[in-house]
Amino acid sequence: MMNSQQKNPAISFEFFPPKTPEGMDKLREARKALAQFNPEFFSVTFGAGGSTRDRTMETVLEIQSEGHQAAPHISCISSSKSEIRDLLHTYQAHGIKHLVALRGDVPSGEVSAGDFKYAAELVEFIRTETGDHFFIEVAAYPEFHPEAKTPSADLQNLKRKMDAGANSAITQYFYNADAYFRFVEQCDALGITQPIVPGIMPIYNITQLARFSNVCGAEIPRWLKLRLEEYGDDMASIRALGVDVVSELCETLLVWGVPGLHFYTLNQAATISTIIHNIQD
Ligand SMILES: Cc1cc2nc3c(=O)[nH]c(=O)nc-3n(C[C@H](O)[C@H](O)[C@H](O)COP(=O)(O)OP(=O)(O)OC[C@H]3O[C@@H](n4cnc5c(N)ncnc54)[C@H](O)[C@@H]3O)c2cc1C
Numbered sequence: 001m002m003n004s005q006q007k008n009p010a011i012s013f014e015f016f017p018p019k020t021p022e023g024m025d026k027l028r029e030a031r032k033a034l035a036q037f038n039p040e041f042f043s044v045t046f047g048a049g050g051s052t053r054d055r056t057m058e059t060v061l062e063i064q065s066e067g068h069q070a071a072p073h074i075s076c077i078s079s080s081k082s083e084i085r086d087l088l089h090t091y092q093a094h095g096i097k098h099l100v101a102l103r104g105d106v107p108s109g110e111v112s113a114g115d116f117k118y119a120a121e122l123v124e125f126i127r128t129e130t131g132d133h134f135f136i137e138v139a140a141y142p143e144f145h146p147e148a149k150t151p152s153a154d155l156q157n158l159k160r161k162m163d164a165g166a167n168s169a170i171t172q173y174f175y176n177a178d179a180y181f182r183f184v185e186q187c188d189a190l191g192i193t194q195p196i197v198p199g200i201m202p203i204y205n206i207t208q209l210a211r212f213s214n215v216c217g218a219e220i221p222r223w224l225k226l227r228l229e230e231y232g233d234d235m236a237s238i239r240a241l242g243v244d245v246v247s248e249l250c251e252t253l254l255v256w257g258v259p260g261l262h263f264y265t266l267n268q269a270a271t272i273s274t275i276i277h278n279i280q281d
Contacts, residue, residue: 010260048104075104203242
């Protein structure tokens with residue numbers, strides 16, 4: 001359990017922009033439920049190549065109009081400098097002050113390469129265009145990004161993003177706390193002083209989780225995968241085990257002294273609310 005200092009860590013929640021009015025209603029409900037935890041911000045993802053540009057903007061502005069701090073994600077792959085400039089200035093004009101700056105996953109099919117190759121170039125561009133207006137988060141990978149040539153090259157990339165002007169990093173999810181602790185120690189050794197906030201993925205469904213993990217390189221430990229698979233279609237047991245495992249992970253991270261917790265919500269509130277209540281008890 002947490003000590004008294006860690007009962008109220010900085011919490012943030014990530015959503016994706018819904019495609020339908022029903023999805024928007026569902027997200028409003030989830031947001032209302034999660035607002036009880038006084039999050040620092042709600043972030044909203046952005047489809048690579050700008051595919052969700054308008055929906056991300058609409059969702060962000062709605063969150064802001066409810067009085068919450070909203071942080072749009074911006075991914076730069078396949079985008080031109082002028083498109084990103086327009087987007088930045090639109091957010092700036094609306095009083096948005098917090099961004100998550102990413103390269104994005106390279107989309108399949110015929111798409112233009114765009115003006116940016118890596119997220120570090122996007123961070124540099126945001127600073128050149130808008131000075132210190134935005135608090136910039138970038139992505140970090142405790143188990144390393146699947147395209148990284150080596151772990152050291154990936155750490156150097158995080159350092160480049162920080163040196164380009166990022167204020168903080170949010171990690172890819174992981175279930176092995178040691179991977180995160182070792183990663184933060186290596187960041188310290190490289191002179192990275194900005195906070196590295198762990199990204200927390202609740203376990204809703206083993207097929208979906210295995211699919212995500214294959215793409216992003218986050219490991220599902222063998223013991224966890226086998227125990228989840230043993231439950232077959234018994235979703236209630238899968239979720240119950242997931243809540244236990246993720247609550248324990250959060251407690252371990254908080255005892256270690258992480259700067260906050262960023263939850264990948266998949267636009268759902270119930271499981272995460274149970275996890276947060278568990279760690280606050
Ligand atoms: C918190 C979080 C939020 C996310 N939100 C979104 C989202 O909203 N939309 C979305 O599309 N995706 C999102 N992603 C996924 C992310 O876009 C992918 O993981 C993407 O493949 C990499 O993005 P990045 O910003 O980490 O890229 P980068 O930091 O550019 O790194 C990408 C890869 O290139 C390598 N690299 C970087 N620079 C160089 C160089 N100069 N030479 C050689 N190799 C280099 C890195 O080591 C890494 O392997 C998110 C990820 C996280 C962790």
